[in-house]
Amino acid sequence: MKKFGVRQCRKEDGFALAEIMVAAVIMILAFVGIILTYIRCQELNEMSQNKSLATRAAKSRMEQIRNTDFNLVLATYNNVPFFDGNINGAGVSYVDNTDPDLLQVTVSFCWQQKNGLVVGEDQNINGVLNAGEDSNGNGMIDSTVQLVTFVYNE
Secondary structure (H helix, E strand, C coil): CCCCCCCCCCCCCCCCHHHHHHHHHHHHHHHHHHHHHHHHHHHHHHHHHHHHHHHHHHHHHHHHHHCCCHHHHHHHHCCEEEECCCCCEEEEEEEEEEECCEEEEEEEEEEECCCCCEECCCCCCCCCCCCCCCCCCCCCCCCCEEEEEEEECC
16 A cells, blocks of 8 residues: 655665765866956956056056157167056156157157066166167167157157
8 A cells, every 4th residue: 555645765866975076176266267257357357457557557657758858868878777656567668769850769668567567678677778688689678568769850
C-alpha cells in the first residue's frame, strides 16, 4: 500500500559534495575574471585622464611658445623642461632652427601612472634626456603626447 503525502527519499536527490565544489570553483573563477576586468578598466580610465591632462599641458606650452617673439623662441624654449601641477609628469620643448625663418617646435610630455608605469621615454620624469632614455636615438624625449608645429618669422 502506498502512503500519500509522504515523499520517499531516493539516493539521487540533492547535490553531491563534488558537484558543489565544481560549482564553487566556477563561481570563483567568474568573480576573479570580473574583478580583473574591473581593475583593468580602472587603469585604462586613469591612462585616459592622464593623457588628457598631458595633452592640455603640452598645448598650453605650445601656446606660450606661439605667443613669444620669434627671435626669443630658440633661446627661451629649446630643450627646456616644464611641469604641470595636475599630473605627475614633465614635458620638454625642442626648437629646430635649421631654417632661420621657420622654426620647428616639438613639445613632448611624459608622466607616471599610479601603478608605476611611465608613459614616454623620460623614465625619471625630470624633463631631461638622460643616458639610456632615448630608445629611438633621435636625441629627443618622445611620448604618446607629442605636439609639433612650425613658427615662422613674420
